[in-house]
Amino acid sequence: xxxxxxxxxxxxxxxxxVGKSAITVRFITKRYIGEYDHQGDMKYKHEALVDGEPVLFxxxxxxxxxxxxxxxxxxxxWADGCILVYAITDRISFNYIRKVKERICExxxxxxxxxxxxxxxxxxSTDEGDILAKDYECSFSEIATAExxxxxxxxxxxxxxxxxxxxKK
Ligand code: GDP
Ligand code: MG
Numbered sequence: 001x002x003x004x005x006x007x008x009x010x011x012x013x014x015x016x017x018v019g020k021s022a023i024t025v026r027f028i029t030k031r032y033i034g035e036y037d038h039q040g041d042m043k044y045k046h047e048a049l050v051d052g053e054p055v056l057f058x059x060x061x062x063x064x065x066x067x068x069x070x071x072x073x074x075x076x077x078w079a080d081g082c083i084l085v086y087a088i089t090d091r092i093s094f095n096y097i098r099k100v101k102e103r104i105c106e107x108x109x110x111x112x113x114x115x116x117x118x119x120x121x122x123x124x125s126t127d128e129g130d131i132l133a134k135d136y137e138c139s140f141s142e143i144a145t146a147e148x149x150x151x152x153x154x155x156x157x158x159x160x161x162x163x164x165x166x167x168k169k
Contacts, residue, residue: 005054005055005056006053006054006055006056006160006164007055007056007058008055008056008057008058008080008081008159008160008163008164009058009060009078009079009080009081010057010058010059010060010079010080010081010082010083010156010159010160010163011059011060011062011071011075011076011078011079011081011082011083012024012059012060012061012062012082012083012085013062013071013075013082013083013084013085013100014084014085014086014093014096014097014100015064015067015086015087015090015092015093015096016064016065016066016067016069017087017090017093018085018086018087018090018093018114018115019085019087019114019115019145020061020062020063020085021036021038021042021061021063022034022036022114022145022146023083023085023112023114023143023145023152023155024042024044024059024061026145026149026152027046027048027057027059027152027153027156028044028046028059030149032145032146032147034146038061038063039063040063041060041061041062041063041075042060042061042063043058043059043060043061044057044058044059044061045057045058045059046059048153048156048157050157050160050161051157051161055160055164057156057160060075060078060079062075067092067093067096070096070099070100070103071100071103076103076104076107079107080107080108080163081107081108081109081110081159081160081162081163082100082104082107082108082109082110082159083109083110083112083155083156083159084097084100084101084109084110084111084112084138085097085112085114086112086113086114086124087113087114087115087118088113088114088115088116088118088119088122088123088124088129088142089115089118089121089122089123089124090115090123090124091123091124094123094124094128094129094132097111097132098132101136108138108159108162108163108165108166109136109138109159110138110139110140110155110156110158110159110162111129111132111133111136111138111139111140111141112140112141112142112143112155113126113129113140113141113142113143114142114143114144114145115144115145115146116142116143116144117144117147126142129142138162139155139158139159139162141154141155143155
């Protein structure tokens with residue numbers, strides 16, 4: 001029996017400058033592009049194989065203008081799950097994640113600490129990320145979007161597994 005195509009709506013959420021657009025473009029194109037000049041949210045579609053099964057990702061790369069600018073209800077209602085992105089070099093971006101998570105209790109999430117290549121400027125320890133992920137019962141990885149392709153894809157794939165699993169309940 002051929003299983004039907006799963007569609008998952010993923011919002012990429014986090015404070016300004018953490019690398020949400022870099023992560024999104026990395027996942028879709030496998031390329032790293034350093035600078036993006038878009039002013040608003042961007043929506044993409046991308047089909048990928050997860051555990052050998054095709055999954056259609058609808059991805060919303062959100063674009064908060066400042067640190068107090070949390071994702072709207074419209075975005076959170078649209079999404080099946082969120083990639084919660086902070087930068088290990090930015091304590092404020094880690095606190096941003098907590099504020100977002102307070103508003104999305106039930107939704108599957110994946111926690112990602114980006115800019116893992118910038119350890120010399122680290123402000124958030126790996127342990128802190130681990131502890132937060134245990135609290136949220138979600139996956140966690142420190143990644144360097146600038147240097148790696150697979151880590152980014154792994155985070156999207158893991159979130160899609162969680163979303164598909166949550167539909168079976
Ligand atoms: P957004 O505002 O969250 O969408 O962040 P962007 O994707 O626009 O990235 C903000 C800045 O961080 C850009 O200058 C990127 O080149 C840079 N950046 C993104 N990911 C990484 C990374 O993994 N390592 C480093 N060193 N810089 C990154
Ligand atoms: Mg962006």
